[in-house]
Amino acid sequence: MQNFKNKLYHYETPPPEDVWKHIAEELQHEKVINLYTRRKSKFLFYGATAAASVVIIFVGSLFFKKNKEPHTIANTETKHELLAQKVKDSINLNQKILESIIHNPQEKKEIISKDLSKTKKYLTVANPEGQPVKISPKVATLIISADHEFPPKPVWSKKIDKWQKIMLASTISPTSVSLIDLVQLAANSENVE
Amino acid sequence: MTAPGNHIPSENDLIKGCIEGDAQMQRLLYQRFSAMMYTVCLRYSENTDDANDVLQEGFIKVYKSLSKFRREGSFEGWVRRIFINTSIEHYRKKVKLYNVTEVQENTIEDDSLDALDSLATKDVLNIINELSPGYKQVFNMHVIEGYSHKEIAELLGITEGTSKSQLARAKSVLKKIIETRAQNSKRSR
Numbered sequence: 001m002q003n004f005k006n007k008l009y010h011y012e013t014p015p016p017e018d019v020w021k022h023i024a025e026e027l028q029h030e031k032v033i034n035l036y037t038r039r040k041s042k043f044l045f046y047g048a049t050a051a052a053s054v055v056i057i058f059v060g061s062l063f064f065k066k067n068k069e070p071h072t073i074a075n076t077e078t079k080h081e082l083l084a085q086k087v088k089d090s091i092n093l094n095q096k097i098l099e100s101i102i103h104n105p106q107e108k109k110e111i112i113s114k115d116l117s118k119t120k121k122y123l124t125v126a127n128p129e130g131q132p133v134k135i136s137p138k139v140a141t142l143i144i145s146a147d148h149e150f151p152p153k154p155v156w157s158k159k160i161d162k163w164q165k166i167m168l169a170s171t172i173s174p175t176s177v178s179l180i181d182l183v184q185l186a187a188n189s190e191n192v193e
Numbered sequence: 194m195t196a197p198g199n200h201i202p203s204e205n206d207l208i209k210g211c212i213e214g215d216a217q218m219q220r221l222l223y224q225r226f227s228a229m230m231y232t233v234c235l236r237y238s239e240n241t242d243d244a245n246d247v248l249q250e251g252f253i254k255v256y257k258s259l260s261k262f263r264r265e266g267s268f269e270g271w272v273r274r275i276f277i278n279t280s281i282e283h284y285r286k287k288v289k290l291y292n293v294t295e296v297q298e299n300t301i302e303d304d305s306l307d308a309l310d311s312l313a314t315k316d317v318l319n320i321i322n323e324l325s326p327g328y329k330q331v332f333n334m335h336v337i338e339g340y341s342h343k344e345i346a347e348l349l350g351i352t353e354g355t356s357k358s359q360l361a362r363a364k365s366v367l368k369k370i371i372e373t374r375a376q377n378s379k380r381s382r
Contacts, residue, residue: 004309004317008337011314012228013235015248020223023252027219030253 237280
């Protein structure tokens with residue numbers, strides 16, 4: 001029959017009294033530890049979240065910066081190339097105009113007229129830094145009038161001839177940025193003379 | 194909340210109260226199971242000091258693990274399993290079981306243990322406690338608790354064959370102890 005198995009299975013032996021005291025003490029201790037642990041883990045949670053956010057933002061910014069850089073460089077290079085081309089064009093045109101003014105008044109007229117006939121309505125010259133400077137149609141007309149044939153304005157022709165000489169004597173491109181500068185330049189050169 | 198008609202809290206109330214950290218409920222849970230679980234501890238431990246330690250450790254585990262009790266089996270069975278596991282852990286810290294040569298489980302007939310029926314339960318407990326720790330673990334788990342050799346092998350970290358061998362040897366030793374006791378009692382008469 002082996003009843004001893006069942007008897008033993010349900011057999012009860014009262015434990016010593018002090019066992020419960022130890023258990024109760026430990027449970028009380030666990031409570032204190034639990035409170036501390038919960039608070040600590042809360043701080044840990046928020047701290048870890050903040051740190052993770054900072055890391056994600058930092059890594060993200062690096063990633064986007066890396067992706068952006070080549071594009072920015074490409075844009076800058078293109079801008080520089082365009083600007084250089086504009087300056088070059090402007091200087092070339094300016095040189096052509098000056099040469100035509102001095103050596104071939106007829107060609108000058110055509111060039112200026114052609115330039116004016118376009119939608120632009122201005123001439124472009126280069127300043128000492130090589131940057132393009134626009135000259136209004138009035139100034140262009142003034143330059144055209146330097147031609148002794150059209151219209152007969154000897155005073156202006158004389159002045160403009162003087163400016164042409166000054167400009168050609170200079171090693172750099174025309175330094176004027178406006179009509180006022182041109183007038184001032186002429187006045188100065190007259191005073192020097 | 195208590196069960197209607199008396200002041201003894203129901204099992205659910207005990208569980209709920211203990212989970213909420215109610216000291217009174219914790220005390221009541223201890224009172225309800227401590228004597229039965231202490232017997233378990235005594236059966237698996239080498240001495241009463243170890244049994245006391247296991248009882249304390251086991252109850253702490255029960256209180257901590259109550260929220261994990263799924264109510265799929267009996268609560269008493271769940272508590273008992275915690276105490277058996279705690280006893281095994283405690284035992285394994287001290288003793289390492291070695292795999293031994295397998296012997297046939299049936300070489301020792303179970304009839305030899307029928308003599309234990311005629312003894313008082315306390316005496317049976319004392320006889321079982323005379324077994325060496327390795328034999329006692331396997332004997333208790335298989336014969337008293339009803340664990341299979343596979344389960345015993347997993348819990349004790351041994352092979353199934355070793356579990357069977359340990360059981361066979363435990364029964365053999367028990368038979369000798371019983372015979373010796375019977376001879377001694379005859380002589381004393």
